[in-house]
Ligand SMILES: [Zn+2]
């Protein structure tokens with residue numbers, strides 16, 4: 001007699017064993033129609049899973065008209081679609097062997113061995129999709145059956161796929177006491193796959209899908225093992241969602257910072273220099289410098305002190321901070337002190353010995369800094385402080401190095417050396433709340449100037465049941481409250497998450513949605529009770545006694561690399577004038593106007609505007625196209641008539657028509673104003689106050 005508790009707290013009792021489907025049916029026929037699975041006591045299950053004991057059940061539904069679908073429903077649909085794809089591929093290519101087919105964030109893949117047969121080409125997608133559509137049309141049930149591990153292994157041995165045998169062995173090793181199969185239809189007469197499930201109840205529940213790409217992969221991700229073919233697809237509850245997703249994908253591709261970074265020559269990653277080590281080329285360096293100037297000016301207004309520190313520090317420093325020997329796997333190995341190295345060599349120390357010494361942290365040397373904090377702490381500790389000096393705010397665009405797995409590296413968002421917009425605030429307990437608000441103020445100003453209005457804040461609090469946190473609970477309560485209050489002042493959505501705090505203090509994270517609505521996790525502001533303790537930092541209080549300061553780490557934009565990667569995608573490479581590497585290009589209509597183009601160029605550069613002149617032999621239309629490709633915000637087309645009147649004819653990126661002529665001085669004055677105000681003043685409106693513009697969408 002199971003009693004079922006639903007998410008709204010209501011309960012329903014059943015005479016006999018039941019299933020999520022029966023529960024849905026008991027509520028309404030409509031619900032049963034759109035249910036695709038359930039969470040039973042938190043575990044995602046088939047709709048037909050038997051329930052014999054009391055349980056909490058949340059039905060998972062997929063409705064055609066809904067805008068946002070339940071992520072659980074999408075997961076069930078996507079994994080089920082992987083089965084359908086595998087069946088379709090085996091209909092066309094019966095000899096291929098299946099390996100593993102999980103759901104992904106927006107789709108699914110299946111790893112397949114094509115050994116001994118022709119490799120798969122995306123030209124076959126149409127035929128595969130056709131087969132898939134017919135399997136979905138038939139609305140065949142996903143039927144689960146179970147065998148004992150003995151019978152199951154025997155069946156797999158008979159079938160002879162080493163991949164499925166391996167999957168089963170792993171499942172048994174992980175504690176499974178039986179093996180399960182899912183048949184698309186009826187056992188013994190339809191296609192089946194060894195799988196743990198769960199799935200949607202029938203193929204007809206897979207609403208809309210598309211195959212997307214083929215990649216190569218390795219069995220168990222091991223390059224020395226079998227080569228496999230990974231076929232990717234996407235699936236959604238309904239067509240509209242799929243269409244929206246494909247459109248977003250298309251737009252994302254156009255904005256990909258790796259592609260734009262190359263095209264606009266913003267940065268370069270060079271194999272000879274090293275993976276994940278970004279080279280800022282002149283154009284990208286301008287963007288970074290302008291952004292740093294902007295952040296630097298705001299920091300100055302907030303009374304921060306700029307510091308510079310070296311890229312390495314002694315291992316002892318990191319023993320005190322706790323970064324060494326812990327977290328070794330995410331750092332470059334230490335630079336061993338040359339004297340110690342030759343001493344060890346003369347003692348016959350082997351590579352194995354050396355590696356052990358490193359693991360234990362038993363060597364002398366230096367570390368490429370993984371964090372800036374220890375250096376800043378030593379600056380704070382280098383002179384005595386009274387409570388009257390606090391807060392001390394030390395800021396540095398500090399470059400740090402982390403060892404990221406090579407597979408994780410791509411473009412600007414995952415690198416092995418990066419420069420944080422870092423700062424450390426040393427303050428009294430009472431000052432924490434005010435300092436947090438100051439940190440968030442800065443974020444607000446910068447996001448506003450960059451036109452990033454859609455962002456949210458996540459406040460990470462401690463987990464009440466855990467004892468891993470340092471510092472006394474009363475201080476924690478105060479700091480957590482200060483984080484909440486600071487988040488409140490931003491006027492944007494914020495959430496709090498218990499258990500997300502670091503062990504040394506609560507934190508505030510920033511997540512910004514770019515113009516396509518894609519979320520990007522940026523930096524963080526963190527309260528820290530731990531490092532002041534480890535480094536025995538003090539200040540003299542009004543009572544004349546020593547007290548412990550609190551530290552705040554803040555790098556709200558994360559790193560310059562990541563942030564500018566996000567900005568490239570946000571602006572699709574079309575930076576606002578103040579950030580643009582090349583702000584103005586002067587185009588002479590013909591050779592006759594080259595001298596005047598030079599005059600205009602000189603006048604622009606004299607005012608600090610980043611400008612060039614295109615005086616090549618090409619026709620003016622071609623020059624305009626070239627400049628548009630480089631996303632230069634302003635083009636000044638000059639001919640004999642402009643020269644006579646000291647005018648420039650203006651074209652603006654994003655506006656279709658030629659705006660007409662304006663005096664050179666007016667233009668330069670207005671543009672200088674726009675640049676120095678970082679877009680607050682608009683040159684376009686000053687130069688052409690009464691015009692209507694045809695916007696290029
Ligand atoms: Zn499955």
Ligand SMILES: [Zn+2]
Pocket residue numbers: 371372373424553554
């Ligand atoms: Zn720090």
